[in-house]
Amino acid sequence: MKAAVWYGAKDIRVEDRDVPAVSSNQVKIKVAWTGICGSDLHEYTVGPITIPANGPDPLTGKQAPLTMGHEFSGVVEEVGPEVSGFKPGDKVVVNPLIISGNHKDPLIDMYKGFGFVGLNADGGFADFVVVDEKNVIKLPEDLSLEYAALIEPTAVAVQGIKESGLKFGETVAVFGAGPIGLLTIIAAKAAGAKEIFAFDLSETRLQKAKEVGATHAVNSGQQNPVEYIRSIYPDGVDRAFEVAGVAPTFNQAISVTRARGVVTVVSIFEKPVEFSPMQLTVTGVHLVSTLAYEPDVFETAVKLIASGQIDPSPVITDHIELEDIVNKGFEALMKDKSQAKILVKLSGEK
Numbered sequence: 001m002k003a004a005v006w007y008g009a010k011d012i013r014v015e016d017r018d019v020p021a022v023s024s025n026q027v028k029i030k031v032a033w034t035g036i037c038g039s040d041l042h043e044y045t046v047g048p049i050t051i052p053a054n055g056p057d058p059l060t061g062k063q064a065p066l067t068m069g070h071e072f073s074g075v076v077e078e079v080g081p082e083v084s085g086f087k088p089g090d091k092v093v094v095n096p097l098i099i100s101g102n103h104k105d106p107l108i109d110m111y112k113g114f115g116f117v118g119l120n121a122d123g124g125f126a127d128f129v130v131v132d133e134k135n136v137i138k139l140p141e142d143l144s145l146e147y148a149a150l151i152e153p154t155a156v157a158v159q160g161i162k163e164s165g166l167k168f169g170e171t172v173a174v175f176g177a178g179p180i181g182l183l184t185i186i187a188a189k190a191a192g193a194k195e196i197f198a199f200d201l202s203e204t205r206l207q208k209a210k211e212v213g214a215t216h217a218v219n220s221g222q223q224n225p226v227e228y229i230r231s232i233y234p235d236g237v238d239r240a241f242e243v244a245g246v247a248p249t250f251n252q253a254i255s256v257t258r259a260r261g262v263v264t265v266v267s268i269f270e271k272p273v274e275f276s277p278m279q280l281t282v283t284g285v286h287l288v289s290t291l292a293y294e295p296d297v298f299e300t301a302v303k304l305i306a307s308g309q310i311d312p313s314p315v316i317t318d319h320i321e322l323e324d325i326v327n328k329g330f331e332a333l334m335k336d337k338s339q340a341k342i343l344v345k346l347s348g349e350k
Helices: 038-046 106-111 151-164 179-190 203-212 225-232 245-256 293-308 322-335
Strands: 003-006 011-016 027-035 072-077 092-095 097-099 114-116 130-131 136-138 171-175 195-200 216-219 238-240 257-265 286-289 315-319 341-345
Touching: 003 322, 011 216, 011 322, 027 092, 038 322, 072 130, 072 151, 092 151, 097 106, 106 114, 136 293, 151 179, 151 238, 151 257, 151 286, 151 293, 171 179, 171 225, 179 195, 179 203, 179 238, 195 203, 195 225, 203 216, 216 225, 225 245, 238 245, 245 257, 315 322, 322 341
Parallel strands: 171 195, 171 238, 195 216, 238 257, 257 286, 315 341
Antiparallel strands: 003 011, 027 072, 027 130, 027 341, 072 092, 092 136, 097 114
């Protein structure tokens, strides 16, 4: 089979690999669509970050080179003898989060050590992938496999909204209108946000932010976000989401938030940032962070998309072939800010 394999930063190779065998409690999936995530892009540009490059991963035992891709959907091809919940032909999505299972609270368990299918084990940038049954979720028959490839990043956004404590009728600021930022806007709207301010440097992304529900889309290179929000809401917004992963937006997110409001950090930071803790002390602003999602949040994302309460499709900006994943995928995302979610076609099944 063909697979996109990570060997190092700026070194992803599409090559032939053996189709993986299925063990007793595993499911083989014929991959339909796989999204390129911001985490994948970080691994491509400056990795390894999560990928185990210098020794076996403590949870999976796997080590680079390995097949990337953790946002994917497909159809069950084969099941192990101990698998009872799935059969060949089932449409499925994979919750790629890998945790030890040693703690009753999966979030606490995750922070004690985690990994992902597609980062810490072979993933979905391949014709076939084999995963444990516990990571597989059956899809409604009428849910598009193309849209199902967006369940994982949607779950990230839904978890961020949950962590923020957003209440119906509150105001929101989102810093960064990339894929997760756009999905955060969509999720905030679904959760009842009254007004949503989106900030980015790309006019194309800001236009997309307006399309998916932002009531204000502001180029932060041309207008100061703090001044803009304070001119409308002198006390600041109720909730801010940092989805850009750079120092200026981190500090701005704190500065636009009302006293006792909440800033939720969703993004991955490639570099440390400097900030004064007094920004929090003198305002009572709460700073929280989130990583991935709880199992029930992932399943909630499935239901929200299947029911139409959340429509992630506007985030899709391109479809490419696996052979083009470097030039038309990773390099395009680095250079072209009009791109949001690029889906890689494997079987392309709907």
